[in-house]
Amino acid sequence: MSKSMVGSHAVWPHEDDPIFGLAKRAGEAKEKFGKEKVIDSTLGSLVDDDGNLICFDSVYDELKNLPNSEIAAYAQVAGQGDFLESVIEVLFKEYKPEGHIRAVATPGGTGAVRHGIWNYTEPGDTFIVGDWYWSPYQTMADEFERKLKIYPFFNEKGGYNVEAFKENFNSIIDSQKRVLTIFNTPANNPTGYSISDEEWDEILEIIKEKAKDKENKITILLDVAYIDYAGNDRRSFFKKFGNLPDNIFVMIAFSMSKGYTMYGMRSGAAIGISSNESIADEFYYSLSHANRSNWSNGVRGAMKVLTNLYRDKDKKAKYEAELESIRKLLVDRAKAFVDASKEVGLVTLPYRDGFFVTIPCENSKDVSEELIKDNLFAVPLKKGLRFAVCAVSKEKCAKSPALIKKALDKING
Numbered sequence: 001m002s003k004s005m006v007g008s009h010a011v012w013p014h015e016d017d018p019i020f021g022l023a024k025r026a027g028e029a030k031e032k033f034g035k036e037k038v039i040d041s042t043l044g045s046l047v048d049d050d051g052n053l054i055c056f057d058s059v060y061d062e063l064k065n066l067p068n069s070e071i072a073a074y075a076q077v078a079g080q081g082d083f084l085e086s087v088i089e090v091l092f093k094e095y096k097p098e099g100h101i102r103a104v105a106t107p108g109g110t111g112a113v114r115h116g117i118w119n120y121t122e123p124g125d126t127f128i129v130g131d132w133y134w135s136p137y138q139t140m141a142d143e144f145e146r147k148l149k150i151y152p153f154f155n156e157k158g159g160y161n162v163e164a165f166k167e168n169f170n171s172i173i174d175s176q177k178r179v180l181t182i183f184n185t186p187a188n189n190p191t192g193y194s195i196s197d198e199e200w201d202e203i204l205e206i207i208k209e210k211a212k213d214k215e216n217k218i219t220i221l222l223d224v225a226y227i228d229y230a231g232n233d234r235r236s237f238f239k240k241f242g243n244l245p246d247n248i249f250v251m252i253a254f255s256m257s258k259g260y261t262m263y264g265m266r267s268g269a270a271i272g273i274s275s276n277e278s279i280a281d282e283f284y285y286s287l288s289h290a291n292r293s294n295w296s297n298g299v300r301g302a303m304k305v306l307t308n309l310y311r312d313k314d315k316k317a318k319y320e321a322e323l324e325s326i327r328k329l330l331v332d333r334a335k336a337f338v339d340a341s342k343e344v345g346l347v348t349l350p351y352r353d354g355f356f357v358t359i360p361c362e363n364s365k366d367v368s369e370e371l372i373k374d375n376l377f378a379v380p381l382k383k384g385l386r387f388a389v390c391a392v393s394k395e396k397c398a399k400s401p402a403l404i405k406k407a408l409d410k411i412n413g
């Protein structure tokens with residue numbers, strides 16, 4: 001008989017998170033060799049050119065000026081009313097879709113993704129995502145006894161693989177009559193790809209076709225954790241989610257981690273859109289119940305920061321200026337990396353926006369170890385190497401592709 005004390009569903013390998021493990025090694029190298037000698041592209045957090053975490057003054061001045069009671073008090077289970085109203089405006093901007101929209105506060109985008117997977121699938125169900133995906137989707141599938149089916153994200157032309165989506169989506173909906181499909185766009189982690197409006201039209205065509213069968217229940221979960229670093233017009237796809245048949249439910253996982261540099265303050269929201277009011281209400285009460293049972297309520301001070309930065313004209317302007325300057329910094333760094341990759345013949349996945357550029361490759365663990373010899377730390381993924389431009393100066397972004405190409409050639413020949 002097993003000696004485990006935990007329930008059989010909760011026995012997992014004794015492994016620490018590989019990304020945080022690699023970041024620790026990068027930290028040790030910085031101590032040993034000096035931070036200018038180390039390229040630390042491990043964590044998905046914004047770091048300035050001197051290696052310091054970027055923390056928006058507009059955000060932290062606001063937080064620190066809140067009355068203690070506004071930070072200390074419990075929030076409402078679903079989130080503060082003024083936050084829920086503000087977050088909808090902040091998310092959609094001028095692209096708010098038609099329909100009934102509800103929001104529920106969650107601890108980060110993770111909480112919203114969690115609710116999407118748990119609340120919108122049946123036990124044992126399969127949900128689908130493209131094969132370049134954020135690994136906690138798999139962790140959650142395991143934790144919640146769901147299955148994750150992956151399909152090839154890119155086609156041969158380097159665009160979104162609509163055909164592979166269609167095949168997988170159709171086969172799951174035909175067998176389950178219910179499907180949850182996750183899209184992490186714009187500014188996908190790890191590829192930096194953003195699905196275009198034209199690709200969205202094709203995806204929605206496929207989904208609407210299956211929605212003609214009223215027995216089918218389809219949930220689209222949009223994970224937009226990095227949306228604030230994609231240009232504003234990348235929000236235009238939101239308009240497409242209005243007036244859909246009511247057996248297509250759209251849920252958005254919104255995060256304050258990146259857009260407000262509040263990673264550790266654990267705040268975000270789930271936003272639901274339906275053409276049917278009672279389905280929108282069902283979402284609100286279903287997720288409120290899930291909030292109560294998992295973490296009771298969210299971080300009130302973080303909610304207040306978003307509300308105030310949205311509602312006060314001057315604070316809003318200051319916050320938006322800070323965000324825009326960092327967005328531009330990111331664009332410059334990514335361009336330096338992509339241009340240098342072209343120069344040395346290093347193949348990257350098609351980058352559009354966001355924190356990461358990914359190099360598809362085999363033996364990524366060996367390549368990553370080889371790079372550590374040059375004090376370059378990049379995250380090995382199953383099918384590639386993730387380089388976090390968010391964490392590396394432009395100068396080092398320009399230098400890195402040559403080092404990566406050299407390591408790749410050495411390991412893979």
Ligand SMILES: Cc1ncc(COP(=O)(O)O)c(C=O)c1O
Pocket residue numbers: 044107108109110111134184189223225254255256257263267268
């Ligand atoms: C793709 C993706 N989704 C969601 C999140 C959620 O982050 P948080 O829970 O901090 O909002 C992250 C953070 O790294 C992410 O990369």
